[in-house]
Amino acid sequence: MSTTAQASAVAPAAPAADTWRGLPGLALAVAAVVAASTFAPTSGYILNIVMQAATYAIGVAGLVVVLGYCGQISLAQAAFFGLGAYGVGLGTADFHLPFFVSLLLGIAVATSFGVALGLASLRLGGHYLAMVTISFQQIVTLVLTNWISLTHGPDGVKSIPRPSLPGLELDRGDRYLALCLVTLMAVTWYAWRLKTSRLGRAMQAVRDNEIAASTCGIDVFRTKVLAFAISALLGGLGGGLFAGAFSYISPDQFAFGESIVLLTMALLGGVQSPFGALLGTTLLVLLPEWLRFLRNIYLAVYGAAVILIMVFLPDGLWGFVANRLRRATPIEGAVPPLPLLSQTGATSSEAALVITGLAKHFGGLKALDGVDLTVRRGAVHALIGPNGSGKTTFINVATGLYRPTAGTIQLAGQDLTAAPAHERTRRGLARTFQNIRVFRGMTVLENVMIGAERPGNDIAEQPVLVVSRALAALDFVGLRADANRLVGTLSYGHQRYVEIARALAGNPHVLLLDEPAAGLNMTEKHELGLLLRRLKGHGLTILIVDHDMNLVEQVADHITVLNFGRRIADGTPREVLTNPDVIAAYLGEPRENAVA
Amino acid sequence: MLELVPQLLFTGLGIGAIYALVALGFVLLIRAANVVNFAQGEFSMLGAYLMVILSGALGLPYLLSVPLAIAAMAAFGVLFAGATYWPLRHRGQLPVIISTIGASIFLSNIVLATYGPSPEVLPALFDSPGLELGGVFMDSQYIAIIVITALLVLLQFLIFERTLLGKKLQATSQDKEMASLLGIPVAVMVLITFSYSAALGGIAGVLVAPILFVSVGMGALISLKAFAANIIGGFGNIPGAILGGLALGVVETFGAAFISVPYKDAIAFALLLLFLLVRPQGLFGEKISEKA
Numbered sequence: 012m013s014t015t016a017q018a019s020a021v022a023p024a025a026p027a028a029d030t031w032r033g034l035p036g037l038a039l040a041v042a043a044v045v046a047a048s049t050f051a052p053t054s055g056y057i058l059n060i061v062m063q064a065a066t067y068a069i070g071v072a073g074l075v076v077v078l079g080y081c082g083q084i085s086l087a088q089a090a091f092f093g094l095g096a097y098g099v100g101l102g103t104a105d106f107h108l109p110f111f112v113s114l115l116l117g118i119a120v121a122t123s124f125g126v127a128l129g130l131a132s133l134r135l136g137g138h139y140l141a142m143v144t145i146s147f148q149q150i151v152t153l154v155l156t157n158w159i160s161l162t163h164g165p166d167g168v169k170s171i172p173r174p175s176l177p178g179l180e181l182d183r184g185d186r187y188l189a190l191c192l193v194t195l196m197a198v199t200w201y202a203w204r205l206k207t208s209r210l211g212r213a214m215q216a217v218r219d220n221e222i223a224a225s226t227c228g229i230d231v232f233r234t235k236v237l238a239f240a241i242s243a244l245l246g247g248l249g250g251g252l253f254a255g256a257f258s259y260i261s262p263d264q265f266a267f268g269e270s271i272v273l274l275t276m277a278l279l280g281g282v283q284s285p286f287g288a289l290l291g292t293t294l295l296v297l298l299p300e301w302l303r304f305l306r307n308i309y310l311a312v313y314g315a316a317v318i319l320i321m322v323f324l325p326d327g328l329w330g331f332v333a334n335r336l337r338r339a340t341p342i343e344g345a346v347p348p349l350p351l352l353s354q355t356g357a358t359s360s361e362a363a364l365v366i367t368g369l370a371k372h373f374g375g376l377k378a379l380d381g382v383d384l385t386v387r388r389g390a391v392h393a394l395i396g397p398n399g400s401g402k403t404t405f406i407n408v409a410t411g412l413y414r415p416t417a418g419t420i421q422l423a424g425q426d427l428t429a430a431p432a433h434e435r436t437r438r439g440l441a442r443t444f445q446n447i448r449v450f451r452g453m454t455v456l457e458n459v460m461i462g463a464e465r466p467g468n469d470i471a472e473q474p475v476l477v478v479s480r481a482l483a484a485l486d487f488v489g490l491r492a493d494a495n496r497l498v499g500t501l502s503y504g505h506q507r508y509v510e511i512a513r514a515l516a517g518n519p520h521v522l523l524l525d526e527p528a529a530g531l532n533m534t535e536k537h538e539l540g541l542l543l544r545r546l547k548g549h550g551l552t553i554l555i556v557d558h559d560m561n562l563v564e565q566v567a568d569h570i571t572v573l574n575f576g577r578r579i580a581d582g583t584p585r586e587v588l589t590n591p592d593v594i595a596a597y598l599g600e601p602r603e604n605a606v607a
Numbered sequence: 608m609l610e611l612v613p614q615l616l617f618t619g620l621g622i623g624a625i626y627a628l629v630a631l632g633f634v635l636l637i638r639a640a641n642v643v644n645f646a647q648g649e650f651s652m653l654g655a656y657l658m659v660i661l662s663g664a665l666g667l668p669y670l671l672s673v674p675l676a677i678a679a680m681a682a683f684g685v686l687f688a689g690a691t692y693w694p695l696r697h698r699g700q701l702p703v704i705i706s707t708i709g710a711s712i713f714l715s716n717i718v719l720a721t722y723g724p725s726p727e728v729l730p731a732l733f734d735s736p737g738l739e740l741g742g743v744f745m746d747s748q749y750i751a752i753i754v755i756t757a758l759l760v761l762l763q764f765l766i767f768e769r770t771l772l773g774k775k776l777q778a779t780s781q782d783k784e785m786a787s788l789l790g791i792p793v794a795v796m797v798l799i800t801f802s803y804s805a806a807l808g809g810i811a812g813v814l815v816a817p818i819l820f821v822s823v824g825m826g827a828l829i830s831l832k833a834f835a836a837n838i839i840g841g842f843g844n845i846p847g848a849i850l851g852g853l854a855l856g857v858v859e860t861f862g863a864a865f866i867s868v869p870y871k872d873a874i875a876f877a878l879l880l881l882f883l884l885v886r887p888q889g890l891f892g893e894k895i896s897e898k899a
Binding site: 082084086131132135136138139141142143145147149150153157194267271274278307308310311313314315317318321322325385449 | 643646690694695698700701702704705706708709710711712713714715716717719720772827830831834835838868869870872875878879880883884887
């Protein structure tokens with residue numbers, strides 16, 4: 012396979028245009044900033060409102076990253092906002108540090124707490140982070156209120172100065188507002204670019220399906236902690252600027268209720284997009300001013316709004332409009348074929364995947380009980396067995412989703428027994444799932460790009476080549492025309508092909524297919540058989556688990572049979588399928604009857 | 608200080624029993640509907656305010672108000688399910704979590720707008736202040752809490768293990784698809800669980816009101832404690848929720864006595880973090896894990 016050929020290939024035009032999809036939003040944001048800084052008076056009420064919206068929106072952008080992209084609920088954004096604000100407040104007013112030094116300190120404190128909380132809670136499900144952040148929010152309020160010697164307690168911090176840089180006069184209201192707006196623009200730009208970056212795609216993959224993400228080589232835990240840290244950082248940044256804007260801060264400005272306000276802003280505008288967040292923030296900062304009669308119950312209205320948004324407008328206002336403007340245009344342009352296709356297949360005697368004595372016990376149940384299996388390079392190896400014989404458990408242990416009770420797993424001579432799932436993928440193991448696990452919030456192309464971005468893949472670091480590699484994989488499975496469609500809109504059979512394309516785009520050494528024919532109709536099964544034979548023809552090493560004997564006979568060079576977690580036969584298809592133990596296992600009859 | 612230990616233990620168990628009741632309602636919803644309900648504590652807050660309305664404003668006899676408040680909470684549970692869970696039940700866990708957070712904010716602020724921030728006072732269940740036993744003063748309200756909690760746990764055990772309804776509820780929580788194939792009306796079972804969970808929260812609120820005062824903030828605080836109790840006991844584990852609640856009550860009471868009163872509520876958080884770091888599966892192990 013030649014990487015120079017790929018590098019010189021013409022990049023398809025459409026994905027490039029795709030990166031500019033958010034341009035109307037950006038133009039809108041720029042227009043808003045220009046309008047705001049032109050028409051904002053140098054002091055007074057309007058200035059305060061715009062300043063509040065701008066600083067809040069920076070914090071809300073953090074929620075877009077952690078909740079919108081990564082699917083983790085943080086209910087402490089006001090606390091991080093508060094840490095940034097107190098960093099600036101105490102740093103400048105009490106410790107007489109320069110403004111920007113204090114700002115950096117505040118951001119550092121907020122981010123450190125974010126990292127620490129993330130490390131403690133993100134190894135577990137989403138609800139843990141939600142509860143941990145609620146607790147953290149309460150603690151921050153308690154500390155800000157009760158640690159009077161440091162924080163001045165309920166009195167708050169007064170006379171917070173604005174930065175004074177020679178020539179810039181940032182202490183003037185309109186100048187300081189410009190600083191906030193420029194920062195907001197930079198943050199919005201960053202959040203928007205992040206979404207279509209490798210890290211952003213990894214976050215969305217984690218949001219949509221953690222298990223599939225880990226088998227695509229994504230370090231799920233690290234990705235979640237990063238998303239949460241970025242969110243805490245942006246919270247601290249917004250809060251720091253807020254302190255400078257209003258020169259007075261007190262604990263109640265950063266209480267739990269404010270976290271809910273920030274969350275509502277993100278959800279109302281659309282938590283998937285920084286522009287949506289901007290829209291939601293602007294609306295909710297302005298609305299309470301317009302709806303003054305709600306003073307008493309405005310938080311209750313926010314609470315009800317959260318439920319109504321979740322039910323009727325799950326993607327928020329921006330998402331609602333964006334979904335209607337979405338066009339799934341096909342992507343034109345030739346791309347170099349998958350590297351795999353330049354090879355021709357021949358089974359070698361060299362072992363690609365060697366598994367010895369593999370055992371997995373669930374309590375007293377021995378799902379796998381000392382299974383040996385060797386997949387030779389270039390071979391299509393089938394693993395069959397009756398329901399409950401341990402086939403899927405085998406694949407799950409082999410790919411690192413379950414920890415084996417005993418046994419070893421070696422890929423190309425390297426021991427992977429203790430490696431986590433994403434590490435195994437990095438070394439060249441790829442898989443598909445019996446119950447399809449695609450990334451539902453993303454397009455077909457994005458799904459397959461995540462496969463191409465597998466760490467350890469030759470082109471993983473080169474965005475343009477990632478796109479062309481993903482398109483090549485879609486070409487191979489015949490779904491190129493659907494590249495820009497949301498994956499959830501595809502038929503079940505086609506979603507399975509997306510999974511296969513995702514695995515192929517990563518150019519794996521060994522591909523594990525977990526019941527690829529499950530749920531397919533006859534035509535689709537036939538097509539799948541053809542596809543597998545093409546893969547075999549190019550020498551891809553495959554371990555396939557399936558029930559469909561027709562399919563297995565078509566493609567397999569070698570068959571291993573499991574029953575009750577033990578290997579009962581191993582050999583060529585002819586040997587295995589005439590083996591009396593195998594027949595008995597399948598027909599459920601005593602051996603002597605079956606043989607007779 | 609040491610002579611305080613039996614007294615603190617008794618008080619801690621009383622508070623812990625409240626946490627255990629709320630945690631129990633919380634864990635039942637997780638198991639039956641996979642709903643992590645962030646408004647669980649608001650059930651207690653509403654139960655307590657219902658008592659303020661029924662026995663305070665309407666002047667009904669106390670012992671009539673209690674069953675009325677609990678029945679109203681049971682009905683409210685169904686309403687709550689209809690608003691926050693039902694429309695979102697096919698959309699995964701995250702949207703439902705967010706909508707229960709919305710419900711929690713909505714409920715507490717509606718009550719805040721009606722009753723204001725100052726706490727209401729509710730009389731104790733019994734007139735007698737309590738009794739002294741071996742140097743430990745046992746407040747009658749704490750005795751009531753502990754006894755009623757024990758009876759409820761026993762009753763639930765009997766219902767779950769000895770009745771057909773209980774078996775159906777268990778089947779629903781273990782495998783909804785299978786239960787549905789066996790002809791169990793899963794939707795009804797889920798609604799019953801919501802109703803029961805809200806009633807449990809309501810009972811906890813009615814019981815704890817004379818001790819804590821009735822305030823809007825009590826809901827969020829109790830939610831937090833119930834969640835911590837679940838983590839300590841093992842997420843999704845029913846005996847774990849009860850024992851976790853009791854343990855949290857005791858540790859918190861000792862912490863307030865020996866460490867610091869203003870940071871009493873921080874103890875639950877510290878304990879929660881400690882468990883997440885050291886033993887995330889809790890004392891009894893997490894019962895829910897995703898199948899690959």
